[in-house]
Amino acid sequence: MKQAIVARTDLGMGEGKLAAQVAHASLMAYEDASDDAIDAWKRGGQTKVVLGVAGADALSDLADQARRARLPHGLVTDAGRTQLDPGTQSAVAIGPAPVADVDAITGDLSLY
Amino acid sequence: MKQAIVARTDLGMGEGKLAAQVAHASLMAYEDASDDAIDAWKRGGQTKVVLGVAGADALSDLADQARRARLPHGLVTDAGRTQLDPGTQSAVAIGPAPVADVDAITGDLSLY
Numbered sequence: 001m002k003q004a005i006v007a008r009t010d011l012g013m014g015e016g017k018l019a020a021q022v023a024h025a026s027l028m029a030y031e032d033a034s035d036d037a038i039d040a041w042k043r044g045g046q047t048k049v050v051l052g053v054a055g056a057d058a059l060s061d062l063a064d065q066a067r068r069a070r071l072p073h074g075l076v077t078d079a080g081r082t083q084l085d086p087g088t089q090s091a092v093a094i095g096p097a098p099v100a101d102v103d104a105i106t107g108d109l110s111l112y
Numbered sequence: 113m114k115q116a117i118v119a120r121t122d123l124g125m126g127e128g129k130l131a132a133q134v135a136h137a138s139l140m141a142y143e144d145a146s147d148d149a150i151d152a153w154k155r156g157g158q159t160k161v162v163l164g165v166a167g168a169d170a171l172s173d174l175a176d177q178a179r180r181a182r183l184p185h186g187l188v189t190d191a192g193r194t195q196l197d198p199g200t201q202s203a204v205a206i207g208p209a210p211v212a213d214v215d216a217i218t219g220d221l222s223l224y
């Protein structure tokens with residue numbers, strides 16, 4: 001089991017801002033997951049990987065793929081109080097879910 | 113209500129690694145919080161702030177303060193599979209809790 005969190009590389013986020021967006025996405029997807037998936041993920045060490053993607057379209061496409069695959073996911077829309085414009089989609093988390101299912105969507109992406 | 117996540121600035125973590133540690137700490141503290149605290153936090157926009165601190169002692173002191181104040185918190189000990197040595201304490205999250213309670217512990221720290 002793993003959770004992949006994909007954040008946009010094209011927004012010029014500072015590293016603290018990036019970390020907050022990633023944490024937000026991670027929690028949204030966690031809340032979207034079943035108890036069984038969460039338990040299995042934790043038993044395996046709660047693996048998280050943070051990946052990067054350039055652009056809003058690529059990000060929302062990942063969320064669409066996760067939804068179609070019925071994987072737990074969460075797409076962050078920033079409130080825009082700092083750094084980003086209101087409504088900016090900044091990160092998506094996919095999983096916890098089986099590694100192969102997450103990799104089928106995110107496997108071609110690079111580490112952030 | 114807010115959650116402060118404090119990460120070490122002295123470990124040379126890459127920004128993806130930092131984001132993963134912050135997400136891990138955030139989730140640990142979330143799981144340590146009451147349903148009422150989580151609900152109130154979400155109603156207020158789920159405010160997160162990412163702060164920095166230099167050194168393991170300063171980090172564990174923050175966790176001690178949160179425990180003594182009976183605030184939900186989570187201290188991340190890295191498994192050491194990438195970048196960090198096994199057992200390295202990398203980040204602590206405090207809250208969701210009332211802003212004044214979190215600020216009493218973290219108010220003097222700088223944004224990461």
